[in-house]
Amino acid sequence: MKRQGIRKSCLMIALVSCSIAATADAAGIENQQGVLDGKYISTAADCVACHTAKGGAAFAGGYAIDSPMGTIWSTNITPSKKFGIGDYTEAEFARAVREGVARDGHHLYPAMPYTSYGKMTDEDIAALYKYFMTQVQPVDTPNKETKLPFPFSVRSSMAIWNLIYGDSKPFVPVGDQSQEINRGNYLVNSLAHCAECHTPRTALMGLDSSKPLAGSPLGPWYAPNITADKVAGIGAWTDDELKAYLRTGHVAGKAQAAGPMAEAVEHSLQYLSDADLNAIVAYLKQTKPVGADGAKPRDGYGAPADSETRLRGNAVRDADPGWKVYSATCSACHGARGEGTSVYPSLFHNSATGAAYPANLVATILFGVHRTIDGHDIEMPGFGPQASYTERLTDQQVADVSNYVLANFGQPQKKLTADDVAVARAGGPVAPLVKLSPYLLPGAIVVLLVLIVIAIAVTRRRRAYKKG
Structure with missing residues (x-):
């Protein structure tokens, strides 16, 4: 009887142990999958391109971004507790990525495309946070200080800009569109942040939502129209051509990637899955065409010359x-x-x-x-x-x-x-707002003086009225 009891006890212990082991294995697989997903999301979002200096450690910052306002230095986003994001909670990380507000409350410049990342899902934010905190090596590289001229040096002014152009609502699939097109929509307008380069800018340098993906100057380069227009955009491209361009940056007799697009292909797009590249193609081919002057597509001109x-x-x-x-x-x-x-x-x-x-x-x-x-x-x-x-x-x-x-x-x-x-x-055309910047401080002073004069005049008039 004792032997039978012992056997039963051993059997129960073995079953419980197997159950615990299976649960632990399942949790481990789930955790590893989250890390793998986070790495893929980081690649799709092209984090490494901007947050890695030439010859520097991955994600340690120090990359110079030439913006219309001046040079913006990318920051260290390794889990370094001294110079990086090591002390960030997931909520603080999400706020920085989606809203452009750092842990200490200072505003980031939109060279960090948080206006697009604001559409990232909660699941992708969580996976990205897990990847950076557990798989990226901490690097104690100090951040370089960004010093822009006035008024762009006033980071708090970004709060007003964000009210106009910010959007931190996670992406919601469109009900009457296919799963593939919804995935392409999410990739183009959030993770891959294509609009940040390919959509024209307003006078305040926000994205012009009336002309999405219609082409825009980008420093000395020009990010072309990638809407479904068959002349101005990519509407006449075959699906295979567009996919090949995204994967390799080259389509013979049509186009080759250079400048910022070459960086996007090198660091991000070439590593996307076939399904995701197909989704991007499907989404772009159904976008609203935005036309422009031109008799034929930009790849249709010219002939051999002798x-x-x-x-x-x-x-x-x-x-x-x-x-x-x-x-x-x-x-x-x-x-x-x-x-x-x-x-x-x-x-x-x-x-x-x-x-x-x-x-x-x-x-x-x-x-x-x-x-x-x-x-x-x-x-x-x-x-x-x-x-x-x-x-x-x-x-x-x-x-x-x-x-x-x-x-x-x-x-x-x-x-x-x-x-x-x-x-x-010299870096491309100067934005109108930047041209006006030297006059903004004197103008603000003049406006302030006028308001002071008006306030004094009103005060004196009230006093005179009371005496009368």
């Missing part, structure tokens, strides 16, 4: 100065006829040379192309400030070769000047 072979070897004293630059600097890679190679793209049927705004052509010549896809580097050297002295082009030379390329391979009616190139070299 001017390089026709002029080479002849007396060229009075030849097109743009051809001279092209012959000496560009033709070895892009071909005498602009046909390109298996490595370097064709210059005709190219969205940079056929675009309504040739900003990307100029920026590419100045700053080059740099992206790493599937471990392979895609490089085109820039001929601007970072080039060696012997390869550096002047503003006039960049304007000349740009006009040659536009005339032969793109939109010939587009003309650029050395002044246009100088603006691009």
Whole structure:
């Protein structure tokens, strides 16, 4: 009897132990899945691109973001308790990501795209927090101080801006749309924050909600129209072309990613699942078309040109100065006829040379192309400030070769000047609000003085009225 009791007890203990082990394993799997999800969400949100300095530790900050107001330094978002987010609670983390308010209450600048991240779901915020707190290594790298000129230096003013442009309501699927399109909507407008670059800005530098994804200047670059319009946007692209571009940054005879888009492809988009890339494509192809002037899509312009072979070897004293630059600097890679190679793209049927705004052509010549896809580097050297002295082009030379390329391979009616190139070299057009900023302080002082004078006059009048 005792042996039977002992056997029963052992059996019960074994069953309970197995049950506990199974529960623990299930909890471990769930916890690990949350971490994996958090890492994927971080990749989709492209956190590493802005929060990692060149040659620095991942997520340790120190990356210079060139905004219209000046340089904004990204912060350390590792779980360092001294310089990072190690002391953040999940609620404080969520507030920083969604509302742009740090743990100590100071406002973040919208270079951190919290206006898009505000739509992140509670589940994704929780998974992202778990990933940063448990899987990212803490790095005790001090944050660099962002010093913007007045009035942009007054961070508290962002509270008013946020009332106008902020939206911290989590994404809610649209009932009459498919699961795939809803997923694409969430990726485009929240995690991947496409609107932050591709939507025009208002006078106060908030997103213009009347023209979503219709294209916008981005420093010296131009983020093109990615609505479903078949001429101005990506409506004429096939699904496979659009997916390939998101995955690799390259579609032969159509487009190649450079500048900020190359960074997005390199650090984020190439790592998304096929299902998520398909969802982005499905969503973009059904967006409201936003048109613009243009007879055909930006990748539909140009044809091979024979001017390089026709002029080479002849007396060229009075030849097109743009051809001279092209012959000496560009033709070895892009071909005498602009046909390109298996490595370097064709210059005709190219969205940079056929675009309504040739900003990307100029920026590419100045700053080059740099992206790493599937471990392979895609490089085109820039001929601007970072080039060696012997390869550096002047503003006039960049304007000349740009006009040659536009005339032969793109939109010939587009003309650029050395002044246009100088603006691009300096970081792009200055926003109207930034142009007004030097007058805001004097203007505020004048308004204050006028209010004081009015207050004094009113006070004196009241006193005189009482005496009377």
